[in-house]
Amino acid sequence: MAEPSAPGTPGERLHHPQPTTLVETARLHARHRPDATAVVCEDRAVTYAQLHRESNRIAHALRAAGAVPGARVAYLGKESEDYYAILFACAKSGTVLVPVNWRLTAPEVSHILRDSGSAxxxxxxxxxxxxxxxxxxPPKTVVRLGATDGFGAWKADRPDTDPAVPATPDTPVAQLYTSGTTGLPKGVVLAHRSFFAIRDALASENLDWIDWRDGDIALVGIPGFHVGGLWWATQNFNAGATVAVLRAFAPRDAIDLIRGKGVTTACVVPAMLRMMLAEPGVTPADFTTLRKIVYGGSPISEALLEASLALFGGEFAQIYGLTETGNTAVCLPPADHVPGHPRMKAAGHPYPGVGCKVVDGDGKELPPGTVGEICLATPARMVEYWGLPDRTAETLVDGWIHTGDAGYVDDDGYVFIQDRIKDAILVAGENVYPAEIENALEGHPGVAEAVIVGAPDERWGERVHAFVVPAAGRRPTPRELHRFLVDRLASFKLPARYEFIEHVPRNPSGKILRRELRERFWTGTDRKVN
Incomplete structure (x- = not known):
């Protein structure tokens, strides 16, 4: 096992050769920095040479199991050195990694496995x-990690030579599932370029909004089934940095990892910052090595930013984007993180080479300062929604991703998010869509109709609030409804509160007036997202 790079001493910005696919990433660093630490997880460390050889073995084993190029390979588990070895093995074998949210229930997992056709x-x-x-x-082949006769035996006799399956920047490499307005998650197909395009954009203008340096040790706070977690890990692998892995985020574990390993950069959601701030006994001395925090998934409040600047020190960069945009397309650079400055309410500025426009309901571009739907054109954008050409055509139009977020662009090109068009609720950075919860709730015999909205929440950003019309002669309790949903929906989708109403407000054409129900929670706020 390898020793991590010297803590807290990141060097100059990187000048060594830059890969363009994850296959090249593994080969490059195994050749030029074989003994450098690639992954630290708990008390284990893996070098770039070891990661390369291990992913080669897994790639050969995948091919022996019949996983041809283009086949989908699912992973249900937490982050570890094995997860990243499997990621690189998929890249090398031409297969597509499908990370599954381990918090999902069995029916939700089953949909992803069935929809992806994972082999x-x-x-x-x-x-x-x-x-x-x-x-x-389950799929035809199940490889159990941690079982005595599982993963190790499955790959034991495979060679550690490079499989040499060709890959280009446009070759699909990951398929991440994101909830949608229909209630069924859609598989967003991402190519290798999604994990390189923003790095190249920053380098093209010599910008250090987000930067990677020799000697960096990067904390991945966002789960690997989320585009933010996968993107951040790959950025650091591409740079030859050390990826410090939390099996699952817990504030004390994160603080101990930052201090114990000398973490220099981190990617988190604001709720994680708040949890670390609230941890008993935490002081600025715990974070002396931390030079930059990248955060996304939801905006940061001014109060949380001020407290975070005081405790964590270093620089902050906010990122905004979607799974469909290959993660970040817009960044609020460190220089704009000034408490009280109007730009603190912005999502940020598009990267070089990333287009942003705001359109009305007919697709007509609107002038600066006018609220409409934000559209982004980025070289990191998705390939497609897996098996859903009509939905792909709705979201990806002439190279532009229609985000479903309402906002405006100011005269300086900064993007401001005001509301959501597609009703998504952001719970600790996770997109939750009302239709999925409403469909589940209306399966209860005591529920005639349900409407789900998002309400502001100090800890998680937003919480799920359920309006319920009881069925005739029935009056289920919140406890009954919770017990009914707990095996049907992941915990972060469960309503935090239930409110019983006599009828659902509708317009003359019968459409639910969701905004009317949502509005009272957001009265007095200057934007309808938290």
């Missing part, structure tokens, strides 16, 4: 009980 499932032993509850059964 192989890598399954951490902690989540093995889900196999027996999958309505459609």
């Amino acid at each position: 192989v499932l890598f399954l951490e032993e902690e989540f093995a009980p889900v196999l027996d509850r999958l309505p459609d059964g």
Whole structure:
């Protein structure tokens, strides 16, 4: 096992050769920095040479299992050195990694496995009980990580030579599932270029809004099934930095990792900053090595920013984007993180080479300062929604991603988010869509109709609020409804509060007036997102 790079001493900005695919990333660093630490997880460290050889073995084993180029390979588990070895193995074998949110219920997991047509499932032993509850059964090949006769035996006899399956920047490499207005998650297909385009954009203008330096040790606070977590990890692998892995975020564990390993950069959501701030006994001395925090998933409040600047020190950069844009397309640079400055309410400025426009309901571009739907044109954008050409055509129009976010662009090109068009609720950086929860709730015999909205929440950004019309002669309790949903929906989708109403407000054409129900929670705020 390798020793991590010297803590807290990041060097100059990188000048060594830059890869253009994840296949090249693995080869490059195995050749030029074989003994440098690639991954630190708990008490284990893996070098770039070890990561390269291990991913080669897995790639050969995938091919032997019948996973041809283009086949989908699912992973259900938490982050570890194994997860990243599997990521690179998929890249090298030409297969597509499908990370599955381990917080999902068995029916939700089953939909992703069925929709993706995953040929192989890598399954951490902690989540093995889900196999027996999958309505459609598991994929043909299940490789159990942590089982005595599982992962190690499956790849034991495979060579550690490079499989040499060709890959280009446009070759699909990951498929991430994001909820939608229909209630069924959609598979967003991302190519290798999604994990390189923004790095190249920053380098083209010599910008250090987000930068990677020799000797960096990067904390990945966002889960790897989320585009933010996967993107941040790959950026640091591409740069040859050390990726410090939390199996799952807990504030004390994150603080101990930052201090103990000398973490220099981190990517988190604002709720994680708030949790670390609230941890008993935490002081600025815990974060002396931390030079930059990248955060996204939701805006940061001025009060949280001021407290974070005082405790963490270093620089802050906000990123905004979608899974469909390949993660970040807009950045609020460190120089704009000035408490009280009007730009603190902005999502940021598009990167060089990223287009931004605001359109009305007919697709007509609007002038600066006018609120409409934000559209982004980025070289990191998705390939497609897997198996959904009509939905792809709705979202990706002439190279522009229609975000579903309402906002405006000012005269200096800064993007301001005001509201959401597609009703998404952001719970600790996770997109939650009302339709999925409403459909589940209306399966309860005591519910005639349900409407879900987002309400502001100090800790999580937003919370799920359920309006429920009881069925005739029935009056379910919130406890009954919670118990009904707990096996059907992931915990972050569960309503925090239930409110019983006699009828759902509708306009003359019968459309639910969701904004009317939502409005009272946001009265007095200058934007309808938190």
